[in-house]
Amino acid sequence: MKFLITGFEPFGGSTINPSEQVAKALEGQTIGGAQLITAILPVNGQYGPRTLLQIVQDEQPDGVLCLGEASGRPVLSIERIAVNLLDYRIPDNAGYQVVDEPVIPGGPAAYFTTIPVRKIAQELRESGIPAELSLSAGTYLCNQVLYCLLHFIETNHLAARAGFIHLPALPQQAAGRAAPQPSMSLECSLAGIRTAIGVMSGC
């Protein structure tokens, strides 16, 4: 069993991204019988999804878990759905800002993620890691790569399960913000993602 875990490069003026650090820490590891491969996606509307889909096609993983940063959210956010809508609040790292366009013209309005979101949330909480189910991955790169991934799996009739988990800012990121902002340590986020992968591998 092979799982692909992805993070994003830093964006929005930050020099670090918790999703990049968590993904890199998992490279080459094995959890619950699943061998992990990882990738860091560019925060780029064109190359972010393309990079992800190329790896999925080449590696044919049994499961894909994408990670992203959600500054301001206080707990791990297990996303339930990706929507066919781009509405960038800030430009991507290539300087391109999209407002009210579909991710994929003609695609369905949304796809549900296919990982066991409720079971993951319960396992996380019972392990002492704060988590919630989320009904929106936003309308930026996180939602975009998730929508593209689920659309690719659907249209290519792949068996891979796919999902997305948003991570709070790292403490050192929150420390630099003018207003008080919640954070989660790398160790806590990493432990949570390990737990989530364990649940995914056992289904």
Added chain:
Amino acid sequence: MKFLITGFEPFGGSTINPSEQVAKALEGQTIGGAQLITAILPVNGQYGPRTLLQIVQDEQPDGVLCLGEASGRPVLSIERIAVNLLDYRIPDNAGYQVVDEPVIPGGPAAYFTTIPVRKIAQELRESGIPAELSLSAGTYLCNQVLYCLLHFIETNHLAARAGFIHLPALPQQAAGRAAPQPSMSLECSLAGIRTAIGVMSGC
């Protein structure tokens, strides 16, 4: 140089308290030339302040830093002031709930804390630990022991500097709450309090 660091026992239905864990982790250590002694205070309107003042009288510390838990706050809160007001939102651990009474009848309306609050906040942020200055320690035990401490130091003409820092909930506490709640790892809170003590010792 001798510093007293205090935490509180668990309260409000929780079985743990980050301030207790941080204080215990510091017992017997030396930071920046300051030898640390620690105590865990009962969440009890009568014995909480009494326990603290007895230790201050016996040990004559050069500095006192009290710690407490502030569920819902996302960052370390460095308190600037203690007010002469008790208004318990929930009963203390003895089941006693006070509404709109003074901490000390006839005492002044408030005391400012005497640790370098702004310098501590700056050092914390530069160290990558989220922190804020706070204008209210509430009207529960945290504010009560801080007010009693500052009043005791003032009326006994002691030289000790004294302050209070509120800690966010631990991740395992936040994991048990129905609504998403910010948290901070024990390691991050502990690192922050070490930094604060270092600043106190260098003044």
Added chain:
Amino acid sequence: MKFLITGFEPFGGSTINPSEQVAKALEGQTIGGAQLITAILPVNGQYGPRTLLQIVQDEQPDGVLCLGEASGRPVLSIERIAVNLLDYRIPDNAGYQVVDEPVIPGGPAAYFTTIPVRKIAQELRESGIPAELSLSAGTYLCNQVLYCLLHFIETNHLAARAGFIHLPALPQQAAGRAAPQPSMSLECSLAGIRTAIGVMSGC
């Protein structure tokens, strides 16, 4: 041109619902050439959607704007999407609580609303009425009736435009809550909905 405006009956222990009051205030009025008919839907997973669809079938309105209460939200929330998911946080008024079931088995994951959401938000703000675009109508009755409505319009090839706006709690509701909660006066919510209907009628 005929528009159907709906509100909900009170629920969750409250005796009033801003959406009911706004809908009733609009009964029989004409805005921007659109004649308004209104209905109050039961907070009942079975009869709420059924009541709405029966009226749409009978009246064949050119536009449908459903209103609901979203306690805790500080501004008018113009919903962009309805998802095929029921996950009631509290039971409906019949005492029935659904967890993780589809609104319509076999239906698409989601439908976008078909009113000009961005133009409505801009008009509202320029009129001095606080508003935001929202990416989630939740997983309770509000999302359920919206999903059923959009599915009915789609599968019956109707031309009607349809949308949903969430209203903050009324001041008298917020006044009764233990924690401070945002609210909006009936007059402000009503003025906002009039503006939204005006934009809908002009498209």
Added chain:
Amino acid sequence: MKFLITGFEPFGGSTINPSEQVAKALEGQTIGGAQLITAILPVNGQYGPRTLLQIVQDEQPDGVLCLGEASGRPVLSIERIAVNLLDYRIPDNAGYQVVDEPVIPGGPAAYFTTIPVRKIAQELRESGIPAELSLSAGTYLCNQVLYCLLHFIETNHLAARAGFIHLPALPQQAAGRAAPQPSMSLECSLAGIRTAIGVMSGC
């Protein structure tokens, strides 16, 4: 019986201030036997307090209720205390920004307000107007004029009762902010302040 009600002029880039509008609406009115006189204070660290104290000296009111704007707060905030600390987050309208200085050098750390805060909060809530008791009026002009007022009354042995209530932003102010922000209509804030004055006059 004569009460002085004050508001502030606009500041911080806004062209309106709810406290100014509420104060002006009360000019010359009589509530519960109290004749109201009003004044609008400049958001100026030098002239704001001076203007207020001059009127108190000239008019010798039996009660003083100062009003101010607190953007971001969702309900009427009845202040309990003023602290001897200036820490302006933004410059005042004269462009002067103070950091960590006392309001009055040598003055006590704080004064409690002398209006019946709890009774006012209860009456407001029972009247359907959202309200809370607040432990901090901030460290800007609002706190500054309140501290100066209470200090003046204390040092001159006046009998006047004095307090402060913070008002949420007006809807048209919140409509212009980038992020969703709570607001309260002028009618609701005004009704609340009338109620508060009625309670003050009956004590």
